[in-house]
Amino acid sequence: MRTIQLLRAVGVAAALTVNDEAPNGQKPMGEAIAHGVGAALRPQDPFTDEFLAFAEDIMEQWKVLGMSIAVVDGDEVFAKGFGLATLPEAPATPGTPATPETLYYVGSTAKAQTAATLAQLIDSKAYPEVSLGWKTPISSIIRDDFILQDEWATNHITLEDAASHRTGLPRHDNSWHETRNGNASTVQDTVRNLRNLPLGVEPRVEWHYCNLMYVMLSYVIETLTGRWLGDVLRDTIWKPLGMDTTYLNLQEARRGPAHLASAYIWREGEKTYEKLQYPPARVMGGAGGIISNVLDYAKWIQCLINESEPFSQAVHKDIRTPRMISDAEPSLTSDVQLYGLAWTRTTIHGEVAYWHDGSTLTFGAEVYWFPNLKYGIVAFANGALGSNPAEQVLVHRLLEDRLSVPASQRADLNKSLKEKSAKSRHDIQNMENILFPNRPKKPLPPTLSPSELLGSYYDEGYGTVTFFEEPHPEKQGETLLVANRTELLWSQQWRLQHVSGDFWAVQNKLLFCRMNVPLEFFAGEFKFGVDGKVAAFEADFGSRPGQISEGRILFKKVK
Template structure:
């Protein structure tokens, strides 16, 4: 690592330092690490607090890197494909040929994990390939709110997909889906008989010298206890109390290849150098496969780059001011990360922070400053990302505050009261894919505690009219102004009881609800 301030190429200068510290304070992010790789030089710094009260962030600090893990999962599959091709090429009459069917990007997932990989659509089940899963074109939305508790295994998460509605046809559109990376991880482990974390350690991390990268929280904590590493703690900002609140460290094995890794920016610098230089342990064919665009993203969402926006295998592929940029971000409870490389410039960066969402906002502001500096963007053509994100957040909060009028524009002046007394709606409801929704009376409304799920939340219901309600999806420690508000509804059965409860739990389903069936009668 070269962090010398007198190097003319060092972008992490005093001006950048000042901007980073200002943005961290303004957006309430305790700490962040940054690495910039320019050719054969790496510049890295830490800013702020890794763990209160006073543990500083350094370039060596460990963070959960969330969805940036996906690039490693696709790389692992490329190595397996290479292994398979080599084994078949070297097999002779005197040595038994491999018994498995050839592994390619076109291999059907159902053939790799039969019985486990089942979707709600039989055609998609039979034809979805490894490639389809890795480029998010299976027709299955993310169903993030269905993710189970910490006891959920990789195989169980894959098996749960059969209970989750699809919203598109196979290969019809881009639809980001974390569970598909879990399915690919399960396929890799089934084929190799080896945990994917061990596979990555032996085949990618160790060859690249990524000695401070871990697959499980237990491994990272063990490294911390031995003095080999310091693990950042995740936080959320409590605006009312004006203080940071510690988030529980994520400890959910089911995400697996979609987002399990824990690492630091120096190790990620080694990964980015590998990608920029197309060097081992990936083969030339493997490298070409993982960065080749597979699908157009029609709605950019939070993608800051102008279209066409593309997705490869674990990488977004975009263009900024004529330069190809290959990148991926990541976010999990208490953490946010971002990495990118410009292959034609041999330039890249990695950033890691210890809040969810706001870390990613700050990273975008910082990396555009780096990109604009690198590419010489005129000052009057640079986007003020700080102002833009403030506007986006403000508009979201305004929409949330107007949820009743926005979601139910035709409510009568005098709303119809519910058909039943409030306590008659309380009870145990369940959905085979989303699990339990146990509603209890809470003041003039109802509430369900789902804080044991990976996306820990309370679902709070507020009556609107008749059997129509507002559901406030209160993710743990999230600012009340940022709570997602959706429509909910009860169905009163012929016997006069609340037989089922529907709520808009998956945004890609639009107004279609996930229906939880009552089971306590």
């Protein structure tokens, strides 16, 4: 533990100010003149000694080993690395510091580039398939592949509906396969599986975030252009903006000149960081598979702030236009939130803000830009689960410092996020009480013993669940029903705890990238035929507290 803290202190990289005097010869990125509240002041290096101490403390609290931050202020970019991108391989060797050039997975912040690329294709007028623009029905482009369980939705859901998460389809992340039957899943496979997933509500009624819809938009782009999405992104955005160290391919990123950070999870019991595997960028595609650094992303948000090339004014207007209310209630730090082309639009301390976060669960990203201030912040980090809360705290600190917000008007965001994290842990510990508050004091016996429930169960959308027994970790002589779902992108283990009768509480333990941490929980029930034999297992994904219902998924017994 003390060694890690020492390495973090030693590994803090020097700040890089991108201006005419930058030692690496980089030029100012953009010609904008800052204006608006607080913008009359000449841009100052935001990474003061006070902020550095604050950042180190926050990273330690959230167990984030390394982070890189870039701040766009007018026509200047300030960037800095904190902590370590990669721990040393041997005790006596130094680790690799996090720097502005360090590469990270950027998670769902990739969606904005996917949407902007599609906006550019529409604006080019080169593709008659999208002559109706964002109002184009998706089924008119990929008719054989895009089928939903509702016929009206299939025929009428548009590109705009998908991009703004108003299709009515909830997340269904636990149906997202990396492999099926031993074969690698393709983007087309993921799109074709949408027909097997229930809608949560009617289209255009509620905002339901759905990663799978951005996999589908990636497929639309590839269908229109006849090219791999990574090549289209490079030609449309990365190359014109000089984003030379941005990738949609893990192998390319590892071969490139910049260091790719390793992801780590803190093991409290061992008081140490454990290195995790890299997520499969290929599977995530335009929904979250981009790998980049904060310097490249600073160029991206400067383009958005300044409404500059390679996009036309029409495309920039598209990017900024909200399509749906995503949160009608003000939060601790922002007003009502609207959603458009993978950007949330709101106001923070009276300033118009566009933002989006991203997480692969192993890496985290936060991107904010304020068009009136000509100001923006990009933060990437390599701490599993802790990256996003740590980044949010630091992003808001930087913004409030920039606006000279009095201490009395600054919300304690870190305290709020800590409380939410503690509640999540508490809920997992008390999942039986939450899922089954009316269960009998003396549990009813199950219809069949756990050993008679073993075997494989199948749903067309969610795939196969195979239950086996393993010794109970706390109750000697007892066993648990367990199912390893390693074919999923978010590979996981379902651990069943008997509640009463044929009802079970299911803890979903995340195996993804070797994380091995409880992620969520839901209610389950075994169903039986007239012959008394087990016929199915029903997962009630609507029972999960604080989440949009994905309905009840019936896995039928197959062997």
